[in-house]
Amino acid sequence: MNVDEKYFSNITSRERAIFEGAISMGALFHQFVGTPVNKNTKEGLEKSMEDSLKLQPAIEDVEVKIRFDKLEESMTEFDYTSLNGDMLDVRIYTKVENVKAVIRIEFIEELNYPLMYVENIED
C-alpha cells in the first residue's frame, strides 16, 4: 500500500509537516508528564524523550529541555518531583518533501500555559 497516496493526498506537504509535528508534540506531552525527575535524571530523561519521539513519521529531530527553574519550583521533600507541562521547552523538527517545520512548546507566563505553536516553517 502507498500510505502517502491513500491517506495523505488531500493535504499539502506543508500541511503534513505541521500535522506530523503536532501529533508528536501532543504525544510527547501526554506520554511523559508525570514521570519522576530531579536534577540528576533530567538529562537522561530529555534524551529518552528525544529518542522516543524521533521514531515517529516525518520527525527529523527533537530537542527537549526540561526547565531547571520550573523543576526546582515544584521540588518536594523527597528530592524529586513529577514532570509537568510547564517545565517543557521542546522543539520538534519535521520534514515532508521539501518542507521543513519546527513545532515548539514553551511555557508562556502571561497565559499560565505551555503553548504549542509552529515556530518556523519554510519551503
Place this chain on the structure above:
Amino acid sequence: MNVDEKYFSNITSRERAIFEGAISMGALFHQFVGTPVNKNTKEGLEKSMEDSLKLQPAIEDVEVKIRFDKLEESMTEFDYTSLNGDMLDVRIYTKVENVKAVIRIEFIEELNYPLMYVENIED
C-alpha cells in the same frame, strides 16, 4: 495578549485546523493508552476521553469508539485489559475561522498500525 496574532499568524486557518486536531489526537493516544478497561467500562471511558479532549483549543467535537473486537482479542484472565492504540477509532473535529477539519485514527490491518490522518478538510 492576542495569542492568535502573536503565535499563529504564520500559518493559515486550514493549517491551524490541522495543527490543533493533530495535537489533540497525539494527546488522546498517549494520555489514555494503558488505562484498565473492559466491556462494562468501555462506554464511560469513551465519554471521558471525549470530554477531556474537547477542552483543548479549536476542538469542536470528539467521537471515541473503543473497538470491541480488539478489546476482546487482548482480554485477560482477570476480565479486563489495558487500552491500546489498536482499539482506537476516533474522530476529532476542529474549526478555525471558516475551516473545518476531521482528524482520524483507525487501526490499519495492512500496516499493523493505528494510523492518524486528516480524514476530511473543507473551507
Place this chain on the structure above:
Amino acid sequence: MNVDEKYFSNITSRERAIFEGAISMGALFHQFVGTPVNKNTKEGLEKSMEDSLKLQPAIEDVEVKIRFDKLEESMTEFDYTSLNGDMLDVRIYTKVENVKAVIRIEFIEELNYPLMYVENIED
C-alpha cells in the same frame, strides 16, 4: 493455574491487601496525570478514574476527589488545565480474604508532595 497459590503464597492477606492497593494507586496517578480537565469535566473524570481502577485485582471501591482549589490554582487562559498529582485526593479500598485496607493519596503541604500511605487496615 491457581494464581494465588503459585504467586502469592509467600505473603499474608494483609500484605496482599496493601500490595494490590498500592499498585492501583501508582497506576491511577501515572495513568491520569496530564489529562485535560476543568470544573465542568472534573466530575466525569473522577468517575472514569474510579471505574477504571475498580477493574484491578482485589479492589473493592475507589473514591476520587479532584481538589477544586488546586484545580483553580493552576487554571490557564484557555479555561482548562492538566491534572496534576497535587489535585488528587483518593482512597482505594481493597479486600483480600478477611483483610480490608484503605490506601490514600493526599497532598501534604509541609512536604509539597502528594503522599501515598495506608490510611487504614483491619483484619
Place this chain on the structure above:
Amino acid sequence: MNVDEKYFSNITSRERAIFEGAISMGALFHQFVGTPVNKNTKEGLEKSMEDSLKLQPAIEDVEVKIRFDKLEESMTEFDYTSLNGDMLDVRIYTKVENVKAVIRIEFIEELNYPLMYVENIED
C-alpha cells in the same frame, strides 16, 4: 515532620517494603506504556525507566527488560511500535529498615496478563 512516624507507624517494615515497591511498579507500567520504541531505542528507554523509578521512596534498584520477542511481535510498517505491558519484565528492589523485597512484573502466557507479584522478601 517525621513522615515515617506520622504516616507509616501502622504498618510493619515488611509491609512498607511491599507497599513502596508496588506503588513504583504501578507507576512504571502506567507512565511508560504507550511510549514509541524499537530495537534501537529499547536500551535507552529501559535505562530511563530505571533511573526515573529509582527516585521514589525506598527504591534501591530497578531492572527493566523490554522483551525483544514481544517487541517484534507488535512491530509495525513504520519500524517502531508502542510499549505495551506484555513487553515488560521488571524487578524493583526495595529496602525498608532490615527488610528487602523484590517486586516483579512478567507476562504470564497462561493468563494473557502481565502479572505483578512479590518475587522475594526477606528480613
